[in-house]
Amino acid sequence: MTVSAPPIIIIAIDGGAASGKSTSSKVLAERFHLLHVDTGSFYRGVTAEFLRLGVSATDAPVVVAAAAALRFGTKLHGRSAQMEIGGRVVPDAEIRSRIVNENVSHFAAIPEVRAALLAYQRGQVDVARAHHFRGVVMEGRDIGSVIFPDADFRFFLHADPTERARRRANEGGHDSIAERDRIDSTRKTAPLSCPVGAVSIDTTHLTAAQVVETLAAPVSARLAAR
Numbered sequence: 001m002t003v004s005a006p007p008i009i010i011i012a013i014d015g016g017a018a019s020g021k022s023t024s025s026k027v028l029a030e031r032f033h034l035l036h037v038d039t040g041s042f043y044r045g046v047t048a049e050f051l052r053l054g055v056s057a058t059d060a061p062v063v064v065a066a067a068a069a070l071r072f073g074t075k076l077h078g079r080s081a082q083m084e085i086g087g088r089v090v091p092d093a094e095i096r097s098r099i100v101n102e103n104v105s106h107f108a109a110i111p112e113v114r115a116a117l118l119a120y121q122r123g124q125v126d127v128a129r130a131h132h133f134r135g136v137v138m139e140g141r142d143i144g145s146v147i148f149p150d151a152d153f154r155f156f157l158h159a160d161p162t163e164r165a166r167r168r169a170n171e172g173g174h175d176s177i178a179e180r181d182r183i184d185s186t187r188k189t190a191p192l193s194c195p196v197g198a199v200s201i202d203t204t205h206l207t208a209a210q211v212v213e214t215l216a217a218p219v220s221a222r223l224a225a226r
Ligand code: DC
Pocket: 016, 017, 018, 039, 040, 041, 043, 044, 104, 105, 108, 109, 139, 140, 141, 142, 143, 180, 181, 184
C-alpha cells in the first residue's frame, strides 16, 4: 500500500508596503514548517536586473524582450526562497536600494513582467515539496487574487499610512511607500486590493505578535482538525 503525501498548505498574505506581511509570514513559516516566499523580493530582483541592463520601464518593447529572456532559479536561505536570475542571487542590499524602491512599482505595472513571474511564483509549491516543507506562505500584492485564488488561507493586511511610514522609517528604509501603494493600487493588471473572500485585517493598532496570532489561529485550528 502506498501512503500519499499530505496536501501542501498554501497561505496567501497580501497588503501594501509595511502592512506587516513580512514579519508575520516569516513567523508563520517557522511555526508551521512552511516555505516563505516574498514575491516583492522577486519583483525587486527583476527590477535590479533590468536596471543593471540599462532597461527603462518607459521603453515597453525593450522591457518585454528583456522579461522574456530572464532565467529564474530558486535557492533556499533558511526557510525563505531566494530568486536567482541567470544563476545569480541578487544581493539583498541591491534589491532594497533606493533606486530599486523608486523603480519597482513601474516595472511591476507592466503585464509582461507580471506574466514572466507568474509560473515562477506558482512553481514555489514544487520547491516546497522538493524540500519537504508542509506548504508555502507567500506574501505579495496579488497572491490571493491571481497567483493562488484557491489558497487554503487568504489574508489581506492593511494599516494607517502614518503608521506604515513610521514602521518603514524604523527599519531604516528610504522608501516612498505612499507613492508605491498609489501605483500598485491603480495599475490595470492585478492591482493591490483585498481579494473577494479574503480575511481583511487592520494591523494599525496591533503588535507584530498580535498580527501573527490573528493569522495563526485559523491555521492551527485547521491543522488540528486534520
Ligand atoms: O513587498 P515589497 O514592498 O517588497 O514589493 C515591492 C514592489 O513589488 C511593490 O511596490 C509592488 C510589487 N509587487 C507586486 O506588484 N506584486 C507582488 N505580488 C509583490 C510585489
